[in-house]
Amino acid sequence: MSRASTKEPLIHITRRSTIAPWKGIVIRIAAIVVAFLLCSMLAYFLIGAKPADFLINFFQGLFGINRMSANIRLWMLAKDTAILLLIALALTPAFRMKFWNIGAEGQVLISALAAAAVTYYFGDKLAKSEWLLLLLMLAASITAGIIWAVIPAIFKALWNSNETLFTLMMNYVATYFVAFCLVKWTPDSSSVLGILDHGHLPTLGNDYILILIFTLITTVFMFVYLNYSKPGYEISVVGESTRTARYIGINVKKVIIRTMILTGTICGLTGFLLVAALDHSVTATSVGGLGFTAIIVAWLAKFNPFVMILTSLLLAALNQGAGQITSSFSVSTALPDVMIGIILFFVIGCEFFIRYSIHFRKKAHTSVVQEKGDES
Amino acid sequence: MFKKLLALCLAVMMVAGLCVGLAGCKKADDFKIGVILLHDELSTYDNNFINAVKEAQKALKLSDDQVIIRKNIPESNKCYETAKELVAEGCKVIFADSFGHETYMIKAAKEFKDVQFCHATGTKAHTEKLDNYHNAFASIYEGRFLAGIAAGLKLKEMMTADPSVVAHIGYVGAYPYAEVVSGYTSFYLGVKEIVPEVTMDVQFTGSWYDEIEEKNAAKALIAKGCVLISQHADSMGAPSACEEAKVPNVSYNGATLPACENTFIVASRIDWAPYVEYICRQTMDGKPIDTDWTGTLGTGSVKLTDVNTKAAAADTQKIIDEYKAKLDNGTIHVFDTKKFTVEGKELTTYLADVDDMGDYKGETEVIKDGYFHESEYRSAPYFDINIDGITKLN
Numbered sequence: 214m215s216r217a218s219t220k221e222p223l224i225h226i227t228r229r230s231t232i233a234p235w236k237g238i239v240i241r242i243a244a245i246v247v248a249f250l251l252c253s254m255l256a257y258f259l260i261g262a263k264p265a266d267f268l269i270n271f272f273q274g275l276f277g278i279n280r281m282s283a284n285i286r287l288w289m290l291a292k293d294t295a296i297l298l299l300i301a302l303a304l305t306p307a308f309r310m311k312f313w314n315i316g317a318e319g320q321v322l323i324s325a326l327a328a329a330a331v332t333y334y335f336g337d338k339l340a341k342s343e344w345l346l347l348l349l350m351l352a353a354s355i356t357a358g359i360i361w362a363v364i365p366a367i368f369k370a371l372w373n374s375n376e377t378l379f380t381l382m383m384n385y386v387a388t389y390f391v392a393f394c395l396v397k398w399t400p401d402s403s404s405v406l407g408i409l410d411h412g413h414l415p416t417l418g419n420d421y422i423l424i425l426i427f428t429l430i431t432t433v434f435m436f437v438y439l440n441y442s443k444p445g446y447e448i449s450v451v452g453e454s455t456r457t458a459r460y461i462g463i464n465v466k467k468v469i470i471r472t473m474i475l476t477g478t479i480c481g482l483t484g485f486l487l488v489a490a491l492d493h494s495v496t497a498t499s500v501g502g503l504g505f506t507a508i509i510v511a512w513l514a515k516f517n518p519f520v521m522i523l524t525s526l527l528l529a530a531l532n533q534g535a536g537q538i539t540s541s542f543s544v545s546t547a548l549p550d551v552m553i554g555i556i557l558f559f560v561i562g563c564e565f566f567i568r569y570s571i572h573f574r575k576k577a578h579t580s581v582v583q584e585k586g587d588e589s
Numbered sequence: 590m591f592k593k594l595l596a597l598c599l600a601v602m603m604v605a606g607l608c609v610g611l612a613g614c615k616k617a618d619d620f621k622i623g624v625i626l627l628h629d630e631l632s633t634y635d636n637n638f639i640n641a642v643k644e645a646q647k648a649l650k651l652s653d654d655q656v657i658i659r660k661n662i663p664e665s666n667k668c669y670e671t672a673k674e675l676v677a678e679g680c681k682v683i684f685a686d687s688f689g690h691e692t693y694m695i696k697a698a699k700e701f702k703d704v705q706f707c708h709a710t711g712t713k714a715h716t717e718k719l720d721n722y723h724n725a726f727a728s729i730y731e732g733r734f735l736a737g738i739a740a741g742l743k744l745k746e747m748m749t750a751d752p753s754v755v756a757h758i759g760y761v762g763a764y765p766y767a768e769v770v771s772g773y774t775s776f777y778l779g780v781k782e783i784v785p786e787v788t789m790d791v792q793f794t795g796s797w798y799d800e801i802e803e804k805n806a807a808k809a810l811i812a813k814g815c816v817l818i819s820q821h822a823d824s825m826g827a828p829s830a831c832e833e834a835k836v837p838n839v840s841y842n843g844a845t846l847p848a849c850e851n852t853f854i855v856a857s858r859i860d861w862a863p864y865v866e867y868i869c870r871q872t873m874d875g876k877p878i879d880t881d882w883t884g885t886l887g888t889g890s891v892k893l894t895d896v897n898t899k900a901a902a903a904d905t906q907k908i909i910d911e912y913k914a915k916l917d918n919g920t921i922h923v924f925d926t927k928k929f930t931v932e933g934k935e936l937t938t939y940l941a942d943v944d945d946m947g948d949y950k951g952e953t954e955v956i957k958d959g960y961f962h963e964s965e966y967r968s969a970p971y972f973d974i975n976i977d978g979i980t981k982l983n
């Protein structure tokens with residue numbers, strides 16, 4: 214046994230001090246490739262799909278089967294990426310401050326409700342001045358988003374309440390508030406509003422162009438705000454240590470509330486776009502879980518707005534491809550959801566290989582140990 | 590050498606491509622149908638549509654490539670986007686199954702005029718007046734009426750066996766809107782046909798699928814003294830509560846028999862296969878599709894399961910068949926105004942909200958020739974009257 218305790222272990226792990234950027238990229242790509250292979254194997258064993266068919270169908274989900282469908286699919290992918298990115302951008306400043314806001318779902322939903330409410334009540338009256346109506350909708354959305362984001366922020370700032378639970382609960386309040394309003398707005402109690410006639414943003418040639426423009430501006434703004442502005446610096450300091458922040462004279466309470474107002478504003482903008490540019494309506498599932506997916510987007514990108522473009526694209530693409538798998542192989546949506554889980558697991562798991570390097574015991578040693586039959 | 594190899598490879602690839610292309614063109618029929626579903630097979634409602642599409646596919650001998658099903662499509666712009674994708678993939682007819690899909694289907698129908706858009710449970714086709722947008726439903730109130738007959742026979746049997754039994758039954762409904770009101774009223778009128786003094790309590794759950802709520806609602810009704818239960822919601826909640834309490838149950842949609850063999854009497858359901866087959870055939874033949882299509886007992890759209898002889902009263906099947914024949918030839922009508930009263934009086938006139946213009950006001954006279962004309966002026970139900978003998982509990 215004394216021999217075993219001195220022997221070099223089979224695998225040992227050391228922390229990398231630095232890693233060449235290309236190596237990081239190679240590891241990440243390798244992780245995605247391995248994950249895809251595993252998924253196609255899973256598909257083969259569970260539903261009998263040939264691995265090639267599986268991959269072809271997945272990519273057909275992204276690129277369509279012909280030119281017309283490719284055009285639609287790619288625009289949709291861009292739009293889904295943009296919406297996801299917007300919500301992730303809203304979360305980022307708070308996350309950098311270690312304020313774990315998991316209430317983006319509710320913050321966007323309540324903003325969407327506010328925009329729909331303005332159209333519902335004033336749509337006919339302001340039919341002639343559509344621009345005024347749109348501005349009112351935007352103002353209402355942003356106000357609603359700020360209110361929903363700032364309530365937990367005030368509680369956190371003043372009484373140090375747990376923001377994670379608070380923002381999570383606010384999601385449920387928002388969902389049921391939407392359900393309540395829908396019952397009120399539909400006297401036949403069908404709760405289906407359908408497309409509202411007014412308050413549609415102009416399409417500028419393509420339905421999604423405006424969404425992309427808004428998202429691009431927000432991304433650049435957020436990058437500059439976080440990295441080159443005083444409030445952005447204060448966020449980083451508060452995130453590192455509230456004590457240090459206090460010591461150097463930063464008003465932590467003010468930073469928390471100010472940052473959540475920013476989060477609420479971007480969530481408000483997203484809710485407005487959902488109603489004015491896409492759905493022209495609201496339901497309790499209008500946000501459809503994007504508020505939670507955005508958390509992964511922000512984390513994967515380590516809160517860097519430009520890297521988030523890539524991570525939101527990855528998540529949006531996975532969803533679109535998974536939808537195609539469900540359709541092509543007529544399986545329930547549960548299987549593609551499992552696959553998205555596997556792929557994300559690999560993507561997140563590969564960070565381990567980027568941060569640590571693995572050393573295997575030299576071959577000579579191994580053979581000696583094996584001869585002695587001592588594997589412990 | 591390398592160039593030659595490359596040229597050879599390219600040539601082989603081109604020939605292969607040509608073969609694939611030609612093989613693609615040779616396909617006998619380029620007809621495709623696209624189906625948009627709110628949820629997936631885990632929902633009994635959507636599963637009913639999936640089964641219908643598969644049945645129609647078999648009847649029409651369509652290949653798997655010709656039927657594209659898109660699941661979990663929310664009632665949002667995603668529905669319109671999915672319709673657009675389906676058009677791009679070559680679908681000639683597109684079908685959606687959820688009420689909230691309607692306005693997005695209309696948006697797509699206005700854009701793609703040479704594709705047919707068909708929508709189940711919708712209300713707007715007859716006022717939108719588009720050539721390529723259609724609504725469909727089934728006269729499920731007739732199925733529920735017949736199921737009510739079976740329930741009435743059971744109730745009568747129970748009352749004969751034990752004179753202390755009070756003719757009071759219960760109904761678990763999803764939402765208080767016309768589709769459900771029409772459903773429970775027709776069921777009640779079926780029971781009343783056999784047991785004229787019957788009264789009924791209705792409990793709403795506020796959801797189409799909530800097993801626990803539905804079970805609790807059924808239990809509450811049983812506790813209140815209801816001796817027979819029926820329901821219009823999509824889970825097994827109410828039937829399983831009935832099986833536990835040994836209270837007879839008339840079911841809806843699902844195959845209830847295996848789980849509730851002592852209490853299940855009969856179930857009614859809408860079979861969408863005839864409609865799916867109809868829209869495919871009309872589109873393939875280039876013929877128009879009805880703006881509003883109402884499936885009936887005759888078209889095979891309204892179906893009753895076999896009667897469970899273990900729970901049902903004697904001769905139930907025979908008597909159901911007699912009533913079915915009478916409904917078929919028009920000698921009786923479910924909503925015969927002589928058979929029910931509203932606030933103690935016979936109904937002679939009623940303006941129903943047939944034109945769904947967002948005003949929620951009735952505009953169409955629906956009582957003629959002594960009965961309420963359900964599902965005639967549009968396919969989706971519009972009977973939303975509170976009649977005497979039925980008490981809404983919430």
